[in-house]
Amino acid sequence: xxxxxxxxxxxxxxxxxxxxxxxxxxxxxxxxxxxxxxxxxxxxxxxxxxxxxxxxxxxxxxxxxxxxxxxxxxxxxxxxxxxxxxxxxxxxxxxxxxxxxxxxxxxxxxxxxxxxxxxxxxxxxxxxxxxxxxxxxxxxxxxxxxxxxxxxxxxxxxxxxxxxxxxxxxxxxxxxxxxxxxxxxxxxxxxxxxxxxxxxxxxxxxxxxxxxxxxxxxxxxxxxxxxxxxxxxxxxxxxxxxxxxxxxxxxxxxxxxxxxxxx
Amino acid sequence: xxxxxxxxxxxxxxxxxxxxxxxxxxxxxxxxxxxxxxxxxxxxxxxxxxxxxxxxxxxxxxxxxxxxxxxxxxxxxxxxxxxxxxxxxxxxxxxxxxxxxxxxxxxxxxxxxxxxxxxxxxxxxxxxxxxxxxxxxxxxxxxxxxxxxxxxxxxxxxxxxxxxxxxxxxxxxxxxxxxxxxxxxxxxxxxxxxxxxxxxxxxxxxxxxxxxxxxxxxxxxxxxxxxxxxxxxxxxxxxxxxxxxxxxxxxxxxxxxxxxxxxxxxxxxxxxx
Numbered sequence: 001x002x003x004x005x006x007x008x009x010x011x012x013x014x015x016x017x018x019x020x021x022x023x024x025x026x027x028x029x030x031x032x033x034x035x036x037x038x039x040x041x042x043x044x045x046x047x048x049x050x051x052x053x054x055x056x057x058x059x060x061x062x063x064x065x066x067x068x069x070x071x072x073x074x075x076x077x078x079x080x081x082x083x084x085x086x087x088x089x090x091x092x093x094x095x096x097x098x099x100x101x102x103x104x105x106x107x108x109x110x111x112x113x114x115x116x117x118x119x120x121x122x123x124x125x126x127x128x129x130x131x132x133x134x135x136x137x138x139x140x141x142x143x144x145x146x147x148x149x150x151x152x153x154x155x156x157x158x159x160x161x162x163x164x165x166x167x168x169x170x171x172x173x174x175x176x177x178x179x180x181x182x183x184x185x186x187x188x189x190x191x192x193x194x195x196x197x198x199x200x201x202x203x204x205x206x207x208x209x210x211x212x213x214x215x216x217x218x219x220x221x222x223x224x225x226x227x228x229x230x231x232x233x234x235x236x237x238x239x240x241x242x243x244x245x246x247x248x249x250x251x252x253x254x255x256x257x258x259x260x261x262x263x
Numbered sequence: 264x265x266x267x268x269x270x271x272x273x274x275x276x277x278x279x280x281x282x283x284x285x286x287x288x289x290x291x292x293x294x295x296x297x298x299x300x301x302x303x304x305x306x307x308x309x310x311x312x313x314x315x316x317x318x319x320x321x322x323x324x325x326x327x328x329x330x331x332x333x334x335x336x337x338x339x340x341x342x343x344x345x346x347x348x349x350x351x352x353x354x355x356x357x358x359x360x361x362x363x364x365x366x367x368x369x370x371x372x373x374x375x376x377x378x379x380x381x382x383x384x385x386x387x388x389x390x391x392x393x394x395x396x397x398x399x400x401x402x403x404x405x406x407x408x409x410x411x412x413x414x415x416x417x418x419x420x421x422x423x424x425x426x427x428x429x430x431x432x433x434x435x436x437x438x439x440x441x442x443x444x445x446x447x448x449x450x451x452x453x454x455x456x457x458x459x460x461x462x463x464x465x466x467x468x469x470x471x472x473x474x475x476x477x478x479x480x481x482x483x484x485x486x487x488x489x490x491x492x493x494x495x496x497x498x499x500x501x502x503x504x505x506x507x508x509x510x511x512x513x514x515x516x517x518x519x520x521x522x523x524x525x526x527x528x529x530x531x532x533x534x535x536x
Contacts, residue, residue, distance in 0.1 A: 020285070020496040027493035074500055197483065206474065216292035219285040223339055 004040040006130040007033055008104055009165060012084065012093050014204065015048040016058055017229065018068045019221045021202040022046070026078050029135050029165045032194040042130070044078035047096055048085045054249045057208055057240040061085035063232060070224040090249035093134065094154040097162050101132045133192070134158055138168040141177035144184060148254050152183060159187040167194040211235040269305040271407035272298055274442060275365055277349065277358050278413075279481065280313040281323055282506065283333045284498045286479040287311070291343050294412050294442045297471040307407055309343035310365060317355035319526050322485060322517040326350035328509060335501040355526035358411070359431035362439055366409045373406045410469075411435055415445040418454045421461065425531040432460050440467040488512040 009029055015022065030041040048064040049055075058064075061082070068080040084096045108130050141164075143149055158164065160183075168174045174193050178184045184191060202220050210217050212235055217226060229235060274294055280287060291309040298304040313329040314320075326347075333345040349361045411417075418441070421432050435441065445451040451470045455461040461468065479497045487494050489512055495503055506512060524532075 023496045027495050031492045075495075215296045218292050218340075219288045 003128070005038055005128045006042045006108075007039040008043045008045060008100070008130060008132045009033075009041060009135040010045045010047060010097060010100055010132055011135040012047045012096055013049060014053070014055055014058060015046060015064050015068050016055070016204050017064065017207060017221060017225060017234070018046070018071045019202045019204055019207055020219075023071065023075070023078065024196075025135060025137065025167045026075075028167050028194050028196055029192075030077075032192060033165065036192070039131075041077070044075075044135070045100060046072065046078060046080045047083070047100075048080070050085050050087050050090060052088070052090050052249050054090075054243045054246045054252070056243045056246070057235075058243060059234050059239060063228075063234055067225045067228055070228055071222045073224070074222075090253070092154060092250075094157050097132060097134060097158065101162070104130050104132055131163065133163040133165050135165050135167070138166055138174040138177070141166055141174050141184070144181050145177065149250065155181075155183045156187070159184055159190060163187075163190040163192070165192045165194060167196050169196055208235045208240060212237050212240060266305050270303055271307045272304045273308045273310065273365070273369060273407045273409050274306060274412040275310045275312060275362060275409055276412040277312045277361055278314060279318070279320055279323055280311065280329050280333050281320070281481050282329065282484060282498060282502060282511070283311070283313075283336045284479045284481055284484055285496075288336060288340070288343065288499075289473075290412060290414065290444045291340075293444055293471050293473055294469075295342075297469065298442065304408075307342070309340075309412070311337065311343065311345045312348070312361055312365075313345070313350040315350050315352045315355055317353060317526055319355070319520045319523045319529075321520050321523075323520060324511055324516050328505075328511055332502045332505055335505055336499045338501065339499070355530075357428065357431055357527070359428075359434050362409060362411060362435060366406075366439070369406050369409060408440065410440040410442050412442045413444070415443055415449050415451045415454070418443050418451055418461070421458060422454065425528050426525075427527070428531065429460065432458075433464070436461060436464040436467055440469070442469045442471060444471050444473055446473055485512045485517060489514050489517060 009026060011022065011025065013022070026044045030044070033039040033041050046068050048061055048068060049058075051058065051061050062085075065080055065082045065085055072078050072080055081100070083099060084091050112127065144155055166174050178188055178191055178193075207217050207220055210220075211229065274291060276287065276290065278287070295306040295309070298306050311333050313326060313333055314323075316323065316326050327350075330345055330347045330350045337343045337345055346365070348364060349356065421427055443451050455465055455468060455470075484494050484497055487497075488506060494506075
């Protein structure tokens with residue numbers, strides 16, 4: 001795999017809780033990116049959203065981070081990063097990407113020369129600078145089209161400067177989402193669509209539903225995550241009421257009058 | 264949770280398990296939740312019975328590997344186990360025979376229990392049940408009921424010519440019972456409706472709806488494996504490791520039995536001609 005561009009995949013989301021499906025996305029994306037012949041995937045980052053996101057039934061970030069860590073204990077390339085989850089306000093995806101990219105770049109520069117740095121990670125083959133791409137499900141591409149949810153310059157930065165790896169499920173048509181958005185279409189060379197042939201719709205919503213109804217979720221998420229949920233009594237009728245009827249923080253921010261946004 | 268008034272059930276799943284996936288294991292969990300939720304049953308055990316090599320299905324690898332993978336996959340379960348009896352037979356045997364075998368085992372086990380606890384309080388109750396209780400028409404009341412756990416595809420396969428003997432279908436469904444896991448979109452009752460035998464025993468058929476689509480098929484897993492793609496999180500980690508260590512599932516192994524007719528088809532087609 002010499003001469004390939006080192007690539008880190010970043011997945012942002014609630015991870016409420018993390019499921020096998022989330023981890024499958026990483027595996028599918030890595031296989032796909034290796035098949036392009038251009039990239040060497042050197043790492044995966046799971047970045048749980050912070051509590052202020054305001055999504056219904058969102059468990060405290062410390063639990064979501066702990067569960068993700070347990071789930072990924074057995075992976076030798078995917079890790080959990082709690083930076084985003086610890087931010088006081090909701091962080092725009094592009095800001096999270098900038099944060100991680102500067103961290104990766106720093107590490108890379110240390111490793112390539114200046115200063116006797118420890119063994120490289122990510123490894124730079126033939127000096128190619130590492131890249132960071134956002135890993136997402138096909139439903140995520142649709143959010144780009146939702147009016148007012150994204151600032152146009154952020155779409156351009158996420159798709160253009162960084163890049164997207166999008167795993168499609170079932171009947172969703174991610175290529176249509178790209179086609180119908182001018183910004184995405186302009187950067188389509190940097191958008192990698194991965195087809196998931198097996199429909200596998202383990203959603204965290206379904207997992208929470210089963211848990212609060214006392215039904216089994218075994219084999220949908222790792223055993224140690226299920227143990228953690230039991231030990232901490234997470235995901236009950238009560239916890240599902242959290243943030244109910246509230247407005248998601250990103251939408252709330254947009255509702256603010258334009259002059260406030262301009263500040 | 265002890266429910267002495269509930270009927271004990273043992274679930275039996277027959278199939279290739281080539282290899283076992285998380286989906287197979289999910290079927291057991293879904294079936295148990297469903298049956299226990301009816302308030303009538305208590306599911307005491309699940310049995311996985313991988314088919315023997317004599318089944319001659321395309322790409323079917325050695326039973327010893329399939330049994331071992333299933334054993335690894337069920338290590339973390341406190342109620343699902345693998346039984347190697349069917350897999351170790353040289354010739355393919357009908358599912359009805361496999362069920363009968365396991366039922367005899369349950370009867371034998373219950374016999375042992377009876378001899379151990381001679382004058383227990385529960386014994387009296389069992390005697391009462393035996394005499395004309397609500398379950399007197401079903402085999403023996405003190406032995407757990409044995410039900411075949413399957414996907415909707417098995418229900419559908421009942422109508423495939425020469426795949427099943429009609430008296431076997433009647434026995435499986437009538438004497439034992441079926442628990443059938445179906446995907447949210449599919450209509451298992453349609454197959455029941457279209458078959459007179461199944462319709463006659465519809466009270467013995469439990470259809471469990473799986474709300475979360477989860478199509479991990481063993482066929483897909485084998486395809487990914489021989490193409491060098493990741494199958495992690497589709498099967499338990501211990502199984503993934505076993506597959507790697509033993510170099511299972513290659514383009515070569517997929518060609519096994521490629522031109523051979525499936526054992527049941529061979530057998531019944533001969534019989535009917």
